[in-house]
Amino acid sequence: MRRIAGGLRVESRSEAGRDSGGSRRGSDASRSAAAAEERPGVSSSTPVPPSSSEVGGRRGPMARPGMERWRDRLALVTGASGGIGAAVARALVQQGLKVVGCARTVSNIEELAAECKSAGYPGTLIPYRCDLSNEEDILSMFSAIRSQHSGVDICINNAGLARPDTLLSGSTSGWKDMFNVNVLALSICTREAYQSMKERNVDDGHIININSMSGHRVLPLSVTHFYSATKYAVTALTEGLRQELREAQTHIRATCISPGVVETQFAFKLHDKDPEKAAATYEQMKRGVGSGLVGRS
Numbered sequence: 001m002r003r004i005a006g007g008l009r010v011e012s013r014s015e016a017g018r019d020s021g022g023s024r025r026g027s028d029a030s031r032s033a034a035a036a037e038e039r040p041g042v043s044s045s046t047p048v049p050p051s052s053s054e055v056g057g058r059r060g061p062m063a064r065p066g067m068e069r070w071r072d073r074l075a076l077v078t079g080a081s082g083g084i085g086a087a088v089a090r091a092l093v094q095q096g097l098k099v100v101g102c103a104r105t106v107s108n109i110e111e112l113a114a115e116c117k118s119a120g121y122p123g124t125l126i127p128y129r130c131d132l133s134n135e136e137d138i139l140s141m142f143s144a145i146r147s148q149h150s151g152v153d154i155c156i157n158n159a160g161l162a163r164p165d166t167l168l169s170g171s172t173s174g175w176k177d178m179f180n181v182n183v184l185a186l187s188i189c190t191r192e193a194y195q196s197m198k199e200r201n202v203d204d205g206h207i208i209n210i211n212s213m214s215g216h217r218v219l220p221l222s223v224t225h226f227y228s229a230t231k232y233a234v235t236a237l238t239e240g241l242r243q244e245l246r247e248a249q250t251h252i253r254a255t256c257i258s259p260g261v262v263e264t265q266f267a268f269k270l271h272d273k274d275p276e277k278a279a280a281t282y283e284q285m286k287r288g289v290g291s292g293l294v295g296r297s
């Protein structure tokens with residue numbers, strides 16, 4: 001996985017306790033699991049240039065100061081079978097976390113788990129097969145996590161997809177696929193993760209939504225319009241979550257990370273009938289020519 005166009009937009013939306021004296025286990029954003037994508041000193045809504053030790057980079061274990069407190073705690077990463085989710089899962093296992101990685105293609109996560117083990121990373125990756133477009137699957141996963149590992153301390157809502165269904169002639173089923181995973185599954189996982197934290201009095205948990213620059217502006221590219229709408233929803237959901245967490249007087253954090261273009265299977269799924277177009281998208285971005293698929297941040 002390679003990040004191509006410059007940067008990410010990171011919005012840390014926490015804050016219930018920023019001015020009220022800290023949490024049971026601390027509340028400094030720079031010490032959070034979002035360190036996987038955030039860098040210290042980055043303020044809200046600041047575009048972040050690529051890092052030399054970026055998530056999933058293969059530069060060996062990243063000794064990040066402050067990550068020790070997350071050792072042995074549990075992070076759920078949705079969409080861990082490839083792309084950004086696999087990279088995030090790997091980075092967290094490198095930091096000693098117990099990571100439940102879910103997706104439909106569980107064999108990919110099993111391979112990654114074996115890789116992490118043979119690399120001697122201090123954490124563990126636990127593969128879980130889950131179709132996030134099915135609420136029963138999601139609820140069963142949370143219930144398995146509760147019974148086998150106590151609960152979720154960090155929830156990274158990463159799974160997402162784009163289908164080439166335009167507003168004027170796209171299929172309803174394509175829209176539903178995007179809505180179910182990008183919006184509904186993210187909301188269900190958020191609710192369940194919060195409830196899991198609350199019932200165990202975890203006050204320093206973190207919910208991280210992998211958004212997109214498409215959640216902040218609409219490109220003149222019809223095949224991305226519905227996708228963009230789902231990502232605008234993620235922007236609103238993260239802000240709504242921030243407000244509700246604040247009302248609940250918890251120190252649990254809500255963070256929104258908005259990548260620009262990252263070379264994964266994403267465009268190949270968007271253009272599944274035209275893989276050459278998908279490949280060209282990434283090639284153009286690498287050459288610095290805006291393809292219009294995902295803008296430069």
Ligand SMILES: NC(=O)c1ccc[n+]([C@@H]2O[C@H](COP(=O)([O-])OP(=O)(O)OC[C@H]3O[C@@H](n4cnc5c(N)ncnc54)[C@H](OP(=O)(O)O)[C@@H]3O)[C@@H](O)[C@H]2O)c1
Pocket residue numbers: 078079080081082083084085102103104105106130131132133158159160161181210211212213258259260261262263264265266267269294
């Ligand atoms: N790549 C980019 O340029 C880019 C830019 C901005 C934002 N993003 C966002 O980053 C996130 C990750 O994208 P990516 O680039 O890593 O894409 P990717 O390589 O296509 O990976 C998508 C992941 O989502 C999972 N997923 C999709 N539908 C699912 C379902 N019904 N149930 C369970 N898991 C499902 C996939 O697993 P299975 O298919 O195995 O189920 C896969 O693990 C997405 O939210 C995307 O919108 C990507």
